[in-house]
């Protein structure tokens with residue numbers, strides 16, 4: 001009888017107080033696995049769409065096969081990507097891109113061990129899609145050579161970076177903030193590596209397009225600003241002085257705002273860009289059937 005602590009009203013009161021206290025303590029202090037607020041789950045799941053795209057684009061570019069071979073249990077059974085190919089790369093670029101691809105495997109594992117997520121959505125990474133995202137006017141074969149692959153890569157981690165800068169102030173939990181800070185660091189690093197490699201070759205003419213690498217990056221950035229429909233958040237490698245660091249230089253190795261901070265983008269802005277439609281309710285581009293998760297689906301289903 002004395003074993004039943006609930007039989008004593010005083011004991012029940014103490015238990016009630018302990019419960020209240022435990023609810024007000026962070027999960028980390030209590031050492032139990034965290035339950036994330038719904039809004040954190042939704043923001044992290046939104047990012048999963050971009051991480052799937054990066055994983056399959058980089059792994060296929062470097063190896064000729066993607067997640068289905070490298071980490072099949074991370075695909076969640078989603079369909080194989082359309083138009084994925086091995087790229088004709090020299091040893092340096094292939095080495096770097098393989099590292100990026102394997103980094104994305106880690107990102108997918110980290111995201112999926114934090115939130116339930118969803119299977120890989122249908123991806124279209126064909127040269128026709130890159131044509132839409134890069135210039136609107138012509139097909140662009142990212143898989144043809146080093147410079148084309150690097151130009152196409154200019155398109156991808158940067159948008160992820162913008163999404164993480166945008167999501168960060170909205171996150172509630174320590175767990176989500178830790179994950180997103182780590183992802184932001186990695187995407188920014190990838191973007192910086194690609195921009196630095198392109199910057200060295202900025203005055204080179206890209207065959208057969210007859211424009212320099214710098215002009216290419218300007219066009220891509222201008223198109224993303226247009227599709228995103230929220231002003232200037234994307235800058236090429238060589239810019240008018242007003243856009244350079246402290247308004248003093250035209251070289252623009254990183255795309256940053258007037259205080260040299262990364263630009264944020266919201267989920268609808270990102271969808272407008274990766275769908276290449278300028279409309280978060282009209283799928284296309286890399287995601288022929290749309291991105292998945294509560295946030296992306298909310299623009300598609302009404």
Ligand SMILES: *[C@@H]1O[C@H](CO)[C@@H](O)[C@H](O)[C@H]1NC(C)=O
Pocket residue numbers: 073074109112
């Ligand atoms: C996927 O499989 C690898 C081993 O092949 C394992 O280490 C990893 O934990 C698995 N990941 C998931 C999310 O099941």
Ligand SMILES: *[C@@H]1O[C@H](CO)[C@@H](O)[C@H](O)[C@H]1NC(C)=O
Pocket residue numbers: 117118119120121122289290292293
């Ligand atoms: C989205 O994810 C759900 C699981 O969360 C899955 O049932 C559904 O088929 C997915 N939709 C698309 C279009 O990939």
Ligand SMILES: *[C@@H]1O[C@H](CO)[C@@H](O)[C@H](O)[C@H]1NC(C)=O
Pocket residue numbers: 082083124126128129132285288
């Ligand atoms: C992939 O995207 C391109 C560009 O939108 C399109 O022309 C092509 O038909 C798509 N491929 C498939 C199999 O849907």
Ligand SMILES: *[C@@H]1O[C@H](CO)[C@@H](O)[C@H](O)[C@H]1NC(C)=O
Pocket residue numbers: 279280281282
């Ligand atoms: C986006 O597409 C939806 C669905 O087709 C349409 O109702 C809406 O007007 C479009 N928005 C813009 C800004 O074009």
